[in-house]
Amino acid sequence: MADPVEQVFEQLHEMDNLSMQGFMREIENELLMVALKDSPDRIMEKFLSNMSKRAGSMFLEEMEDMEEKNPIKPDDVKSARQKLVALLAQLVQRGELSIPPSIVLPDDARIKTMGTRIEDRIEGMDKKLDLLLKYVEELNRKMR
Numbered sequence: 001m002a003d004p005v006e007q008v009f010e011q012l013h014e015m016d017n018l019s020m021q022g023f024m025r026e027i028e029n030e031l032l033m034v035a036l037k038d039s040p041d042r043i044m045e046k047f048l049s050n051m052s053k054r055a056g057s058m059f060l061e062e063m064e065d066m067e068e069k070n071p072i073k074p075d076d077v078k079s080a081r082q083k084l085v086a087l088l089a090q091l092v093q094r095g096e097l098s099i100p101p102s103i104v105l106p107d108d109a110r111i112k113t114m115g116t117r118i119e120d121r122i123e124g125m126d127k128k129l130d131l132l133l134k135y136v137e138e139l140n141r142k143m144r
Contacts (some may be wrong), residue, residue, distance in 0.1 A: 004106035008088070009035070009081045011103045013046040020050045022097055026087055033063040035080035037072045 015023065024032070026045065036044055049057040068073070089105045091097035099105075 005078075005082050005085045008103060008105060010040060010043065011087075013040075013042040014100050014102055015046070016100075017050055019097055019099065023088060023091065024050060024092060027084065029059065029062065029082060030066070031080050033066055033082050034072055034076050035058070036063070037067070037077045051139045100134060 012020075032047065035046065041095070048059070051059060085106070088099070092099055092105065
């Protein structure tokens with residue numbers, strides 16, 4: 001049985017252009033470059049066709065440069081594709097993006113919670129920053 005993340009990734013070309021553009025706005029270029037390594041032509045073309053010609057050629061140049069400087073490993077590609085599918089699932093779940101019914105998102109707790117874990121980490125960092133700022137204010141008061 002094929003990997004469900006790979007199945008979704010290989011169906012991304014079925015997304016309409018408006019949804020694809022919304023999805024692309026949420027993706028970091030470097031993550032997309034890694035995910036697109038050795039991808040089927042129809043997937044690469046779908047992403048590139050939703051960029052301007054100039055942005056597309058710059059993207060391809062950066063992708064080549066990245067590959068020359070530090071060859072992309074298959075595990076990195078797999079991880080990047082998992083992150084893309086997790087992001088897609090999160091955007092669909094929040095109602096920010098629609099996908100065709102032919103794309104069935106994996107019913108995988110790791111995929112559904114990946115974005116949530118990142119949000120929890122950010123929230124935890126915010127709390128630590130607040131504590132640090134309170135501590136700095138307290139030190140400032142003591143120094144006066």
